[in-house]
Amino acid sequence: METFRYLPGVSTLRLDAEVCIGCGMCSSVCPHSVFVLRDKKAEIIDHDACIECGGCSANCPVEAITVNPGVGCAAYIIQKWLKGSKAAGLVKCC
Amino acid sequence: MNQPSEKKDCCGQDYPCDTGLQPLGPRPLPMAQPDNDPCCGPRPGPPSSPNERPGYTLCHFVDGFVDTPAGPVPRVSTSLNPADFLGNIRARIGFQRDRYRIAPGLYCVGNPDPESPVLVSANYKLTFDTVRKNLKGLDTWLLVLDTRGINVWCAAGKKTFSTDEIIRRAGLSSLAKIVSHRNLILPQLGAPGVSAHRVKKGCGFQVVWGPVRAGDIIKFLENELQASPAMRTVTFTLWERFVLIPVELTLILKPSLWILLLIFFISGISPDFSFSSAWHRGLAAASAYGMGIFAGAVLVPLLLPWLPSRSFYIKGMVSGMAGSIALLPFLGKILPLEAMTLFLLTSAVSSYTAMNFTGATPFTSPSGVEKEMKRGIPLQAGAMLVAVAAWIAGPFMG
Numbered sequence: 001m002e003t004f005r006y007l008p009g010v011s012t013l014r015l016d017a018e019v020c021i022g023c024g025m026c027s028s029v030c031p032h033s034v035f036v037l038r039d040k041k042a043e044i045i046d047h048d049a050c051i052e053c054g055g056c057s058a059n060c061p062v063e064a065i066t067v068n069p070g071v072g073c074a075a076y077i078i079q080k081w082l083k084g085s086k087a088a089g090l091v092k093c094c
Numbered sequence: 095m096n097q098p099s100e101k102k103d104c105c106g107q108d109y110p111c112d113t114g115l116q117p118l119g120p121r122p123l124p125m126a127q128p129d130n131d132p133c134c135g136p137r138p139g140p141p142s143s144p145n146e147r148p149g150y151t152l153c154h155f156v157d158g159f160v161d162t163p164a165g166p167v168p169r170v171s172t173s174l175n176p177a178d179f180l181g182n183i184r185a186r187i188g189f190q191r192d193r194y195r196i197a198p199g200l201y202c203v204g205n206p207d208p209e210s211p212v213l214v215s216a217n218y219k220l221t222f223d224t225v226r227k228n229l230k231g232l233d234t235w236l237l238v239l240d241t242r243g244i245n246v247w248c249a250a251g252k253k254t255f256s257t258d259e260i261i262r263r264a265g266l267s268s269l270a271k272i273v274s275h276r277n278l279i280l281p282q283l284g285a286p287g288v289s290a291h292r293v294k295k296g297c298g299f300q301v302v303w304g305p306v307r308a309g310d311i312i313k314f315l316e317n318e319l320q321a322s323p324a325m326r327t328v329t330f331t332l333w334e335r336f337v338l339i340p341v342e343l344t345l346i347l348k349p350s351l352w353i354l355l356l357i358f359f360i361s362g363i364s365p366d367f368s369f370s371s372a373w374h375r376g377l378a379a380a381s382a383y384g385m386g387i388f389a390g391a392v393l394v395p396l397l398l399p400w401l402p403s404r405s406f407y408i409k410g411m412v413s414g415m416a417g418s419i420a421l422l423p424f425l426g427k428i429l430p431l432e433a434m435t436l437f438l439l440t441s442a443v444s445s446y447t448a449m450n451f452t453g454a455t456p457f458t459s460p461s462g463v464e465k466e467m468k469r470g471i472p473l474q475a476g477a478m479l480v481a482v483a484a485w486i487a488g489p490f491m492g
Binding site (some may be wrong): 003004005006007008010011015025028029030031032049050051052053054055056058061063068069070071072073074075076077078088 | 248249250251282283285286287288289290291303306321323326327398399404405441449450452453454455456457458459460461462463464465466467475
């Protein structure tokens with residue numbers, strides 16, 4: 001999504017290229033075209049577009065991707081601050 | 095709408111419906127034919143459909159049943175009727191939105207056979223309607239998960255659209271008996287909740303990631319299950335932002351009623367209390383608050399790409415400042431200090447409201463939202479404190 005860019009340099013997304021087997025699952029599920037497949041390895045080409053939805057890490061069969069997944073929602077984060085992340089799981093935010 | 099005159103049952107596959115097979119047991123005694131033109135009173139309604147079952151409600155979107163080795167599967171219509179549009183509007187304004195759901199399980203469209211593709215979706219009725227209206231002319235199976243009435247993307251985030259639910263629902267629907275292939279086409283935005291490799295291990299079905307939008311399903315199927323980059327990317331058009339506004343306002347409405355009550359109360363605090371001045375000041379402050387909500391929940395979504403900064407709290411602050419200045423001529427006689435107080439109030443409310451809109455957008459990351467909240471909330475809280483103190487102090491200083 002070229003028209004909308006959010007805060008840069010914050011995403012917790014990490015890719016371990018050593019572990020990657022180049023299946024391409026991450027680039028299929030990413031809704032913001034963060035990954036491309038080059039020489040049978042995934043590569044992060046747009047780190048700042050990542051919204052930390054966690055689709056890529058959930059679908060990486062070799063756990064080469066880590067991300068702190070969550071919902072980018074202020075009400076959820078306030079609940080997390082107030083009650084801790086466990087209780088926030090029960091909060092309706094969107 | 096092409097509503098068939100005969101409504102059908104929509105009971106789940108766990109309870110096979112009457113398919114018109116010969117009933118077991120004794121046949122009914124021959125009786126006199128019912129009189130369609132009775133001697134008195136209005137004509138009776140049409141006879142019951144053979145698909146009706148005691149204890150179940152008929153779903154208007156089911157237009158027949160398809161027989162399978164696992165029992166009859168309800169076939170859904172691909173056109174929406176006025177009840178669907180009304181339900182759509184009600185869900186959009188947030189009225190009983192959490193109850194707008196359908197029974198999970200296997201449905202179908204057209205006349206699918208064991209080779210037909212299986213699409214997976216959520217049981218939020220708005221989602222279900224969006225999917226089925228985009229399946230015109232197809233013969234497909236439609237496995238609806240129990241996402242607790244939540245759309246695919248939010249449900250994936252909340253893990254109700256999940257690996258385990260797919261495995262469970264495929265089992266409950268006896269999907270392996272109904273189709274000969276072992277592929278499930280999932281909406282791409284379900285990925286945060288579903289691990290494709292774990293689905294394969296759990297129930298033998300291979301996940302194929304379909305397009306983001308239901309509107310691309312037909313193209314995706316024609317294209318031999320290949321999605322173009324555009325089908326893989328989310329958008330956030332003016333219309334997509336606009337339809338989110340009503341529910342944002344509904345969610346704010348309830349706390350706002352208490353806040354307005356409080357506003358009128360503190361506007362009445364004065365050394366020489368008079369009802370008319372309390373009312374006048376209360377009205378001015380309430381308008382400023384209302385403008386803050388409007389600027390944050392209406393202007394920010396609509397003007398999102400054009401407002402400055404990437405941080406929503408700044409976008410909200412800017413729209414709130416503009417809204418506050420636009421409101422000034424309508425506030426009647428007002429002191430400069432009061433005008434500045436209300437300017438702070440509107441800007442802070444708008445900033446906070448806009449910050450809350452991050453959760454409804456498809457391009458904000460939780461780390462980013464947390465970062466801007468750490469900057470925005472102290473500013474908003476500070477502005478609010480100053481505004482409330484100045485508003486209370488005002489009458490005592492004159």
